Amino acid sequence: MWNDLKQRADAARENSILELCQQDSRFEDFSIKHGDLLFDYSKTHLKAADLDMLVDMAKDVPTRRSAMFSGEKINETEGRAVLHTALRNLDGGAVKVDGDDVMPEITATLKRMQQFADDVRSGVFKGQGGAITDVVNIGIGGSDLGPAMATLALAPYHNGPRTHFISNVDGADAADKLALLNPETTLVIVASKTFTTIETMTNATTVRKWMETVVRDPGAQFVAVSTATEKTAAFGIPSERVFGFEDWVGGRYSMWGPIGLSLMLAVGLDAFEEFLRGAQDMDVHFETADLAKNMPVMLALIGLWHHQGMGFPTRAVLPYDQRLSRLPAYLQQLEMESNGKSVAMDGSAVETVTGPVVWGEPGTNGQHAFYQLIHQGRTVVPCEFIVAAQGHEEHLTEHHTLLLANCLAQSEALMTGRSMDVARGLMAAKGFEGAELERQAAHRVFEGNKPSTTLIYPKLTPFVLGQLIALYEHRVFVEGVILGINSYDQWGVELGKELAVSLTPVVEGNQSADNKDSSTRGLVEYVHSLRG
């Protein structure tokens, strides 16, 4: 399968994307519209026959998809089901794990979250100094990136307390954020699936100490979100303010449930529900649409075409949406932690490269920074543009027009490029001649024929954000199925954590670095000399 893909993709390098896009039906044939989202993949080297082959690669997806949605333990290395979809299965049917319907528990927890959020937002729940003005979410990875990304994305819908996110074990993170806050009116959410993550537990202890200096009963202003409810009690958070979830929700897939509490507090119950409904809408589309018209499936297949087929090592995610500025970081965890693997489900080595490096920044800012390399560097970077037809700022529509024009101009420029002849003409018009004209013109050539895709939506509403994130989640699933890997474990993060534990006493100076290699020993000794 992978050799066929490579051969076909190699041959397709000769295709002119511009010529393909000069055919009138190109856009219609190479785009999918579902609900509020349009996914355009016309500006790629793909021809119809390539699409047939790609869709054929996804033939095992329906079986695995049913297995996921029905609660089978598809996370085989951890023996767990993968059921983040159940968290947004609003008004849906039963979902069973080991024969038990998990929906009553999910619904009950959602109701508790709603009641609590309502109490905080209405001022019924108070801190020592009165109504809660600020919420601090302490978490990292999946317990941070989702809610942090989504609260920023939905800033126009904020009508609750201000939200802040402390994640890094670097004390600067806590110090800078706490400096803005009044402990007497701050609510702290300790968000950790395992409630053992060293960064989160260290920050939680620091924030409790900060609160203790002023607040008589700081525990009363703490909430925990975790699967490890026994550990939350040991930390001193009473069960009525603990929101639990089950281990079949992966950390990076968890913001639809209690990990999303900070988002619910910020935007309110209705907007949060709309967010869930958007994701649920994408779930239904993913479960029911034909593979060739299935947006997550096609997004995944285009990804495989570019990375495994054409060999492009990275993919840029370029939201022309300032409020999606944390989306690339969120997707880095979602995609790279899920599909950055080398071993297939059965323990054998994977035959191909797996997930690409995902990176990006919002447009138009990136245009004035790294787009130079995208347009004229030797590395081809498939670009994923993301943009709304309308902004929320009705008084600033001219900004949005410029934003859209820039987004569309970039995908056009990547496709069209600029030939040497055109560059010569430009330089001749500026008065250059002979060898100098040739030299100057060469620098102004754009190779073009560079692929990109575009996702367009009407406006970044909670519903659309839900659709968008669920789209990416299912894309990861589809890529994982075709690669034959387990997208739901993350053993690759363990080794560094273990070594950090063993290095802590060495850095403290309580243990010798003698058993370490020369490089690590040298670095430790140098650090000691700087720390005095």
Ligand SMILES: O=P(O)(O)OC[C@H]1O[C@H](O)[C@H](O)[C@@H](O)[C@@H]1O
């Ligand atoms: O939610 P927690 O248990 O604190 O875990 C936080 C994060 O840390 C881990 O190292 C994993 O790599 C992530 O997948 C996880 O989201």
